Amino acid sequence: MVSRTPTKAPAPRPSPAKPSPSPATRRRQTFRAGRRPSATKRRASPLKSLAAAPAAVASSFDRSVRFCRRRLFKLFARLAVIGSPTKRRAAAAGFQRLRSTPTSLPTPSALLSSPRSQRPSRVHPAALPPPTDPSKKTLFLDLDETLIHSQTDPVPARHDFAVRPVICGQAITFYVRKRPGVDAFLRAAADAFEVVVFTAGLEQYASLVLDRLDPAGDLIAHRLYRGACRDGGDGRLVKDLSATGRALGCAIIVDDNPNAYALQPENALPVAPFIDDADDKELQKVIGFLDVAAGFDDTRDAIRHYKDLVKAN
Incomplete structure (x- = not known):
């Protein structure tokens, strides 16, 4: 006879202990679960910190570095100039550094008619050596439109000779016509004057x-060119007789341009400008004046007397 009394369930068997996974197995399990191994914390690099900074901070830092660099460069440049003995002497004498400017080749007509294109940068000394004959007074003569007239192209119908100077690297031909009587005038003037x-x-x-x-x-005892003129500041070139080393009481200037003798008008004997007049008589009048001036101790008195005679006539 079978008994229906439930029998006691057997006790479950203890499951065998699983072996602990190896370190490699643990790492694989960690990666499969989507996790990364914890890394050891390191100190942040300054460069990485700067790269991670906001753009405005980085831009401000860059501007500051460039500003400091420029200031230091200017400071060292000034120290170098001040420290140079040559620069110190130049600064003490009042000299200034000139800025170089590009120069353009002037036209031939501007070389003579426009002094602005070749304006001297400073007043050049025009002192002459002592006269060889102290008894002679000094006669200053202008050249263009007083003794001669010259022009470039076109070739004039009449001219006495031509010269071809090289100016600013360019050879320019000037056709020259002598004023009537200029040869005799120069010989007569040289006999009585310096x-x-x-x-x-x-x-x-x-x-x-x-x-x-x-x-x-x-x-001609001496020659003074454009470099001996004084710059009037407005493009006018003035001939300062007081800078030549000759006493004004013993000096006469013959010129067709009133601007040239603006500093000493009482020493000037004006003449009409010469262009191409075959009947010009101006130099004959000057010779007549020079004969009269020889009787005056002060040439300015002779010029004043001559001008009074011209006005009276």
């Missing part, structure tokens, strides 16, 4: 013309 040609023309040009007027070099 003749000095004082021109506002460039030396490259004027020296060639004077070589043709006085080939032997025994008529």
